Amino acid sequence: MKTFGGPALFLDRSDINTDEIIPAKYLTEITKEDLKPYLLEDLKLPGFDPKAEKTRSAGVVVTRANFGCGSSREHAPWVFEVNGITAVIAESFARIFRQNMFNCGMAAIELPAGQIDRLFSFADAADASIALDVEGQILTIKGGGRQESVSFEISPFDKALVLAGGWVDYADTKY
């Protein structure tokens, strides 16, 4: 099982789409590792720089509603994975992106808007980081001398995929 946690990257907008996460022109790469330089290359947000150390060192993404909408490309979870980001926490996800995350053994965690706001209250802390306990269904955010813990829901199937390391391993033993 992957470990989930690390420096938090806050992307403060809804409807961030898969073209913004990984532009289609890079879909010609045929290994996941080759996607690494192109993380969030076309995402335009105030103060956001895809090449900044803060982006490159992130372990968890915190964002708003309908994250990962658009294309079915699993290159979106993969570009996170090869950059060390194994969890995304959002108000909601597009279905295919959410399933792709769990299918890869990664975590796509939904929280109500109010709790996402609580996490965003840490966005100005340079040392903001998040640890997720998927089995215990609780996450802890730290930064700027503060700390908060939030419990979250995850479907038993999605949890099983995370524990199995992804859908191929799960399905191969079961079907």
Added chain:
Amino acid sequence: MGMTTAQKIFAAHLVDEPFAGTKVLKIDVVMCHEITTPIAIADLMARGKDRVFDRTKIKAVIDHVTPSKDSKTATQAKMLRDWARRHDIKDFFDIGANGVCHALFPEKGFIRPGNTVIMGDSHTCTHGAFGAFAAGVGTTDLEVGILKGVCAFREPKTIRVNLNGTLPKGVFAKDAILRVIGHLGVNGATDRVIEFGGPIVAQMSMESRMTLCNMAIEAGGTSGICAPDMVTVDYLWPFISENFASKEAALAEYSAWCPDADAAYDKVIDLDLSDLEPLCTFGYKPDQVKPISEMAGAPVDQVYLGSCTNGRLEDLRIAAQVLKGKKIAPTVRAILSPATPHIYQEANAEGLIDIFMSAGFCVTNPTCGACLGMSNGVLAEGEVCASTTNRNFMGRMGKGGMVHLLSPATAAASAIEGKLADPRKYL
């Protein structure tokens, strides 16, 4: 309580329910293209499991970048081609026979009412036009589909959308679905199936129903679905005539997949489209929709006619009707990509290709290319495209480029005027 079409299909294909709310379904058709399949193939080989669950249920096509534009895309095509040959997949479509997957596979009669269909492509929802459950999936779901013939879903609820009234002159399926997406919003149908019905859908051709279902994903929908009827049977008849004594017999069997009268919907939306104007998107999300009358005159650098949304023969006929005897404005460039070789040939036989070329269109081979900014019509920074495709995300057709989504008629009118234009004056 009755069942929706999606509920009936789920019940008939259920393999396992490992946890409450998670349904593992038997998949009838697994479709593959050269962008999302090669990594699945490579992973299966690395695992020592280079197998396919049923070579007759796998369909494959090279369509996204074809003919290959560089070494990388040639390698992707080669991986799919070698794999199809290795596993003796008969329904593999290579250069000369290839076209946009969601236009080509229906044209070959691969989709039947009640089917479950997956593909590593978000616009797989198109095939719901046949009364099927058709869902776009990622590469891992595709890989398991290839290997095991199953896929897991949270059972979706169904939103019923009734399109009432009649479509006015110059208003088409594309305008109808833009209206629906504008109503639902870009995530209004997430984890939902959109079941389209009502008198307008009953009157629609299969091509128009495919246009409707194609963009269900732009509202977040898992699949679009239209109930099978005689229009469906007529379209499929060349492929099913040996299986049924009559079209009525086929309809009787397929009608089992129609929703029950007392089906339970998540919500029911009634839209009267009798006064609908041609529509056009204005921002970077497909739910940002305005009447063309409010958008007319906005600058356009390129007009693109094609894609799995609007590259079918019906679309070409409508656009040609607008363009006949006219020239495109000198300030625009216009590109037509008929979605399949068959459509291309039919359009040629009907004299449509001549109309497009005489008007000043460049006619390319069937490919997805420009729609996702990969080839055959990529935009430069700051350029604007009036496009019959399905996504207007910032940079979708090229970094820094903007896309207005609209119908083939509105695209053709915009080509003539060199700016966004109302097609009704040309019809």
